[in-house]
Amino acid sequence: MNPNTPKENIPLLSDYPFDMDLVAGRTLIEKDNYLDYIINRPQGIKGYIINLTTRGRGAIFDGEKTFLADKGDLLLFSPQTIHYYCREPAYYSWYHQWIYFRPRTFWIDWLRWSSTENGIGRLSIQDKEEYQAILDLFVKIENLSKANDIFAKDTTMCFLELLLIKCAKLDPKNLEHKSHNELDLRIDTVCNLILNDLQQNHKIDYFAKKVNLSTSRLTHLFSEQLGMSLTQWRDNQRMENAKKLLYTSDISIMSIAKQLGFDDQFYFSKVFKKYCGTSPSRFRHSR
Template structure:
């Protein structure tokens, strides 16, 4: 097997120093190409690496722990896990997107998946819709990490957090849970008029529950409070308007349910990591590139 020359400035080649909080990329391995070699890091790395196969197949580990990954399969290498992987010897290619990162302190729950082999977490058999969503987040993190603009680093980290949350929700232990029909009804009520200020008491009366019982069930089933869920949906709607329209930020704040634009900006920055203006400018700059 041909081994590439040692380089210090290319993360796809040996001896690259991952001395950064976040590095992302795409590794397009073709048989007998410069990148067609075994990655062997017996001591792991200082940070985590999350990986999704986009084309072909790869082989992870050897011996009893060996397993293959194909289109849409997700891997998460913790710092203590050994790295040993390569293109599957019966496949002509293995393309995989990856993100190396040092996690935020409160991400610990997101970084423990249900299934693991040899210390490496694995998620397989995702729906095509889930694969497309996850891959788009990988691409967004990659783009943001390579931008030299104000807040690009913060945006990359925030997008990575969204990716990790999505991956966590796709774990088998979460997939088998079904929402209470009354919680689904409450979600539908709020979704139909996301800008309206529903009180918990009003929502509870619509599904014949006490306010305290609804609040408890909602948090148990959805994983957040009713207010947190509503704010997340409003921010998602605002993101869509910021990137697909020229509507002013003040008007967007009213459309999604915030009468005070300054309060809207504070909520948006707390959730996304950057202000609405910086978020819009970043996406405009990507389109122009």
């Protein structure tokens, strides 16, 4: 860790905001090194974190009890789930790979691990080759997440999708050929309504009426299943489309903004920079 890096930009600290779509890395904790402390996020975070222990042992408190994570153990923290974990004191080290992400709609089924308590899923990799394959994906995702490449994000999400599928296959419920729980059809309908007309700025009550839910119930259900609000999810889809249009066309930024439901180019640029880390014009000039 660079000592000159602002604390708010260090994902390993408890107060890191996790306001991006994907952040990945590795944490190498050894007794008394600078990372040897308790991560404590009582309210959790907005998205998911998947974690693979590669050495030593970690101790995780789920709000009711403490359990241990050894080499080959996978953890999946759901949105707003308590984060309270550290190196198991009896062990010298705890090394783990981790990925923070906001899921795509059709991934949700793969994120419902049967061995989940208090919002924390747990799986264990028993096969050495399977462990290595999953570890390799964690490393690829970490490296790609830091790459300065216009297609790096899309490639990273492809590898993450493969990782989540591999993890889902390890779940005992799938090994026993039991059926999956699917994404609620009403949420799927809302997502398709949004994707079919990104230009529209319908309020939540519009979508609630379409799927015969109250506004409060739809708000809760959407956030529960996708890890973010309906507005945040719609903005995510708009920004992905904006990136494609900026990269593949010469359409003016104002026209792109209007195509995606923004009447104010300044506000569009503000949202784009929040999600993509740079302005639309700079993104276009990086082609």
